Amino acid sequence: MGLSWQQGPLSAGAIGRFLTPQALPERLLFAERPRRRMRVKFNGTWIADSENVVLLHEPGRYPVAYFPREDVDAHALVAGGRTTHHKDLGDTTWYTVKNGERTTERAAWEFTALPRHAAELQGRIAFAWRAMDAFYEEDERILGHAADPYHRIDIRNTTRTLEVRLGDGVIACSERPVVLYESGFAPRWYVPRTDIDETRLHPVEGQTFCPYKGLCDYYDIDGAHRAAWSYRSAYAEVGRIDGMVSFEPDQVEVLLDGKRLELEPGQKVIAHGVDRGLDVDEVTK
Known part of the structure; x- marks a missing residue:
């Protein structure tokens, strides 16, 4: 996330590179x-x-x-x-x-x-x-850690078709998903609940917290554990994804305009440090 975390330019997992004739030091602060x-x-x-x-x-x-x-x-x-x-x-x-x-x-x-x-x-x-x-x-x-001025979130509308399948069943099909671009992460696709068969979503215990988006709820889909998630009370800055659902492409089949999405580098959140140690009551005050 941001400058030095996840896949930022100063992180060990950076997906870009500095165009310099000599190699940079392994660690840059x-x-x-x-x-x-x-x-x-x-x-x-x-x-x-x-x-x-x-x-x-x-x-x-x-x-x-x-x-x-x-x-x-x-x-x-x-x-x-x-x-x-x-x-x-x-x-x-x-x-x-x-x-x-x-x-x-x-x-x-x-x-x-x-x-x-x-x-x-x-x-x-x-x-x-x-x-x-x-x-x-x-x-x-x-909340969570000092705000990173290099962390950015952009949300874009699209008319591309996003379909989510598990086995022979269709979990979701939407011609109005939104895509969320977040510093250090691969794109995430969110679907309106009206385009989802919510009977297939089974809430599970345990929430995570993002300092930029808020509290996140998770769902099992049949035998796929934590295959979907949603920010039910997203922060105002990202209010466009409030209540929408995103799906893990390694847990279920996610197709964008017919092409299956794969788990990209940066798609998984890397747990890090004690500075995420907030309880739900503290976050929701």
């Missing part, structure tokens, strides 16, 4: 000021508030926000006596975060032996996403 005000809440109060955040894009990870020390409550950081080593950015000092009666160990970190080429991160603090109450941009809470 990218740091920039997103020019957004970010805030961190812990134990009910703000412990960081800055318009001078640096966002670090590291291959295989979601972007991480680094706050200048002067924009962090100095009383909130307690040296934890633990140091680890980052293979690109050197020694990492870990802090316990404390506010009032609440204390969480290894909840913040700082690079303390940075190479010269990474000076943008000097004197900056990052906070573990799950350890904090919440992260905000201005007065709006950001």
Whole structure:
């Protein structure tokens, strides 16, 4: 997703390439000021508030926000006596975060032996996403991970025919699907429910969360496990797919204008890290 995750240009699984005469380093890190005000809440109060955040894009990870020390409550950081080593950015000092009666160990970190080429991160603090109450941009809470400014979603109407089959049965047939193009993913095709035999969709337990689309429900289709999914309360920015259903081409037969779709690189979501560890109640507040 975005610049460095899934199949972005800085990820290990990038589907494109930089047109340079010499090979680029195996790992490229990218740091920039997103020019957004970010805030961190812990134990009910703000412990960081800055318009001078640096966002670090590291291959295989979601972007991480680094706050200048002067924009962090100095009383909130307690040296934890633990140091680890980052293979690109050197020694990492870990802090316990404390506010009032609440204390969480290894909840913040700082690079303390940075190479010269990474000076943008000097004197900056990052906070573990799950350890904090919440992260905000201005007065709006950001869920899941720091917003990636290179992550984009485009939804397009089409009159192409999309048919979904399993065995001899037709699950869906539509001449008005929509296609969702999302950074780092192969195209996804969504079908209106009125064009689906919903008696074949069997809801299953367990939802996933996308910071850009919302909560996702899943369905079994006969013996095909989690063969379809739907965002029943999609975020306003992607409201055009609200309630529509998409199908896994490796679980059922999905045909677009008669041509069967195959499972493309980037079609599967890669689970990643603890920063997706949100429960449903927290997401739906």
